[in-house]
Amino acid sequence: MNVLLPLSAHMVHHRKLAQDVALFQLQLDDPFAIGPSGENHRPGQFVMLSVPGVGEAPFSICHAAHIDYLELCIRRTGSVTRRLFELGENTLVGLRGPFGNGFPMEKMVGKDVLLIAGGLGLAPLRSVLQYVLQHRESYGRLILVYGMGRQAEALFREDLEYWIDSTKLDVCLAVEHPAPKDLFPADTGHVGMVLERLELTADNTVAAICGPPVMYGPVAKILRSKRLYPENVFFSFERRMECGIGHCGHCAISCRSTCQDGPVFSAWEARSLGEPLEV
Amino acid sequence: METFTLYREHLGQFLDVCQEQFRVQIPVSAGDGRYRFSPLAGHGVEALALEYHRTLLPPKKYFLLPEETICTFDQKGYHPVEVAEEPFLLFGLHPCDLHGLRIIDQFFSTPYADSAYQSRRKNALIVGLGCLPDDKCFCATMNTQQIMGGYDLFFWDLGERFYIQVGSEAGHGLIHKAREMFHDVVDEDRQDYLETLYQRRHLLTPKVDVADLSQIMEANPDCAVWDELGAACFACGACTMVCPTCTCYDIFDRVELDGSGRRCRQWDSCLFRDFDRIAGEVHFRSDRSDRVKNRFFHKEVVHVKQHQRSACVGCGRCQEACPAGIDVVSVLSRVHASCA
Ligand SMILES: Cc1cc2nc3c(=O)[nH]c(=O)nc-3n(C[C@H](O)[C@H](O)[C@H](O)COP(=O)(O)OP(=O)(O)OC[C@H]3O[C@@H](n4cnc5c(N)ncnc54)[C@H](O)[C@@H]3O)c2cc1C
Ligand code: SF4
Numbered sequence: 001m002n003v004l005l006p007l008s009a010h011m012v013h014h015r016k017l018a019q020d021v022a023l024f025q026l027q028l029d030d031p032f033a034i035g036p037s038g039e040n041h042r043p044g045q046f047v048m049l050s051v052p053g054v055g056e057a058p059f060s061i062c063h064a065a066h067i068d069y070l071e072l073c074i075r076r077t078g079s080v081t082r083r084l085f086e087l088g089e090n091t092l093v094g095l096r097g098p099f100g101n102g103f104p105m106e107k108m109v110g111k112d113v114l115l116i117a118g119g120l121g122l123a124p125l126r127s128v129l130q131y132v133l134q135h136r137e138s139y140g141r142l143i144l145v146y147g148m149g150r151q152a153e154a155l156f157r158e159d160l161e162y163w164i165d166s167t168k169l170d171v172c173l174a175v176e177h178p179a180p181k182d183l184f185p186a187d188t189g190h191v192g193m194v195l196e197r198l199e200l201t202a203d204n205t206v207a208a209i210c211g212p213p214v215m216y217g218p219v220a221k222i223l224r225s226k227r228l229y230p231e232n233v234f235f236s237f238e239r240r241m242e243c244g245i246g247h248c249g250h251c252a253i254s255c256r257s258t259c260q261d262g263p264v265f266s267a268w269e270a271r272s273l274g275e276p277l278e279v
Numbered sequence: 280m281e282t283f284t285l286y287r288e289h290l291g292q293f294l295d296v297c298q299e300q301f302r303v304q305i306p307v308s309a310g311d312g313r314y315r316f317s318p319l320a321g322h323g324v325e326a327l328a329l330e331y332h333r334t335l336l337p338p339k340k341y342f343l344l345p346e347e348t349i350c351t352f353d354q355k356g357y358h359p360v361e362v363a364e365e366p367f368l369l370f371g372l373h374p375c376d377l378h379g380l381r382i383i384d385q386f387f388s389t390p391y392a393d394s395a396y397q398s399r400r401k402n403a404l405i406v407g408l409g410c411l412p413d414d415k416c417f418c419a420t421m422n423t424q425q426i427m428g429g430y431d432l433f434f435w436d437l438g439e440r441f442y443i444q445v446g447s448e449a450g451h452g453l454i455h456k457a458r459e460m461f462h463d464v465v466d467e468d469r470q471d472y473l474e475t476l477y478q479r480r481h482l483l484t485p486k487v488d489v490a491d492l493s494q495i496m497e498a499n500p501d502c503a504v505w506d507e508l509g510a511a512c513f514a515c516g517a518c519t520m521v522c523p524t525c526t527c528y529d530i531f532d533r534v535e536l537d538g539s540g541r542r543c544r545q546w547d548s549c550l551f552r553d554f555d556r557i558a559g560e561v562h563f564r565s566d567r568s569d570r571v572k573n574r575f576f577h578k579e580v581v582h583v584k585q586h587q588r589s590a591c592v593g594c595g596r597c598q599e600a601c602p603a604g605i606d607v608v609s610v611l612s613r614v615h616a617s618c619a
């Protein structure tokens with residue numbers, strides 16, 4: 001079997017979530033193919049999505065494994081993503097995966113789960129959140145801290161409304177530039193400010209973090225000051241990826257492949273790989 | 280260990296027999312004291328350069344092609360391509376290259392098998408060739424002068440005859456096809472072989488002290504050497520292309536006018552500035568010194584932790600290829616000196 005060969009798939013639907021961000025639904029052409037079907041991944045894993053003639057890029061699966069198609073939340077930024085936004089429904093794409101370790105859901109069992117998302121980082125954390133809701137009795141408190149520049153950039157608005165109303169989790173939004181017509185209750189500022197005032201049980205909380213790299217240093221510092229164990233704090237890392245199978249070398253951080261050993265590393269692992277995090 | 284001898288004047292005949300079944304590749308001169316592996320069919324046995332020290336490109340070029348098609352695509356989807364390879368025979372690999380091949384064999388089998396690499400590899404017979412070092416070889420420093428298997432046959436040049444070790448059943452199969460040319464080893468052959476080993480051993484002395492090397496590198500990550508190398512290096516990537524254990528590649532699409540096309544891969548280099556670029560023009564090793572250091576750390580620290588050995592086999596190719604004259608031996612000795 002050639003792991004570098006994409007499985008043919010179709011983009012069945014897409015809808016805009018915010019400026020330059022859309023949700024894409026994809027389905028493998030062969031229902032029996034072993035590949036990213038939407039039903040067989042762990043939260044935090046990613047796929048390699050190909051657009052014929054343009055290329056391939058990694059994207060996180062943004063839902064827990066339970067539906068028979070794949071959902072990816074994608075920002076328009078370069079060649080592959082730009083072309084993707086131009087494609088009509090029912091066009092051919094390619095999929096490989098799922099790849100990566102994902103977030104350690106077993107390690108979180110019985111613990112409070114703190115999700116810290118910045119911008120598009122909500123995509124992989126949404127899969128963790130849905131997973132915890134699916135197995136609600138196995139986990140303690142569920143807290144989502146979600147930071148963004150403006151509320152107009154908020155992704156998954158229907159979900160947010162539902163999560164905010166739900167008693168199954170606590171949602172704290174951090175918005176840097178509030179506007180008069182904002183829909184959701186939110187703090188003004190970045191995620192760090194929200195984190196500072198959260199009451200956490202230090203020895204019983206596991207944190208999962210995904211967002212822009214600038215967020216990681218300050219978040220690690222705050223979680224340390226709250227005495228969370230560095231082996232209970234998990235960051236999802238973004239690197240350039242080409243193969244997804246640990247061979248092409250592009251995603252290497254020191255001695256680890258982000259595509260195979262990651263993209264999720266504990267704060268302790270990340271620091272031992274040379275990432276400038278305080279743990 | 281099964282051993283035979285073969286008279287020098289029979290080597291050509293033997294290779295002809297090999298050619299009936301295999302595309303035979305041999306080291307030939309590329310002018311200017313350089314060598315390359317090339318098909319015997321295009322050159323004839325007179326071109327065989329038994330005295331070569333290193334080829335421009337390592338044997339990896341036969342297994343991880345400089346560029347190849349991964350799959351094709353059209354309106355209907357993505358389609359596999361056959362790696363239709365006739366069996367081939369690589370004649371004349373030195374011990375350092377056998378080590379290099381073993382390192383990348385292992386690399387391309389975990390955590391997934393690279394199917395193209397592995398199917399070419401399964402199709403290849405490897406014939407090793409004993410050697411004496413030149414001024415750029417430093418196998419004795421990296422402990423790769425030792426022959427530790429990884430060949431089907433191994434040839435030692437004893438002058439008017441070769442002393443041949445058989446390393447596999449497939450190797451024996453080759454001998455069997457031309458059995459009448461080969462002679463059983465007698466005491467005199469054994470004596471000459473041991474004498475050759477003895478002479479070789481005395482030419483092979485370590486050029487740098489590499490004891491504690493990875494510990495020293497880790498303890499001293501800001502060693503001034505890296506900045507100096509960063510200033511000298513052109514980021515041309517030649518060192519990685521010629522390295523028998525550098526395996527990085529890039530994936531991209533080639534498109535025809537009708538929208539169909541090929542997904543390809545090509546050798547890539549961690550020395551290139553865009554190697555780790557992600558969206559937003561973000562780089563993780565934007566300084567050349569970081570990239571040079573990363574290459575050395577990968578060979579001497581990371582690989583040691585993962586596989587208990589350096590990933591440099593001491594072949595000397597990168598020194599020969601580098602327009603900035605950077606050579607591993609002097610880099611390692613300067614790094615090591617920081618702990619003197
Ligand atoms: C594990 C993982 C999960 C991810 N999950 C998601 C996700 O869920 N959603 C999401 O949207 N993204 C995600 N990403 C990021 C996503 O992979 C990138 O945004 C994507 O690769 C961009 O591909 P592209 O071809 O559109 O951009 P590229 O064409 O690669 O370009 C990226 C940027 O670089 C510039 N650029 C292009 N070519 C060059 C060049 N030759 N030299 C210099 N600059 C150039 C472009 O202008 C652009 O700004 C993830 C990444 C990883 C590693
Ligand atoms: S680093 Fe240089 S000397 Fe070492 S194996 Fe690679 S090319 Fe040969």
Ligand code: SF4
Pocket residue numbers: 511512513514515516517518519550600601602603604605
């Ligand atoms: S060959 Fe020399 S100049 Fe070129 S990238 Fe390697 S070290 Fe730098």
Ligand code: FES
Pocket residue numbers: 240241242243244245246247248249250251252257258259260
């Ligand atoms: S993406 Fe190729 S090694 Fe990770």
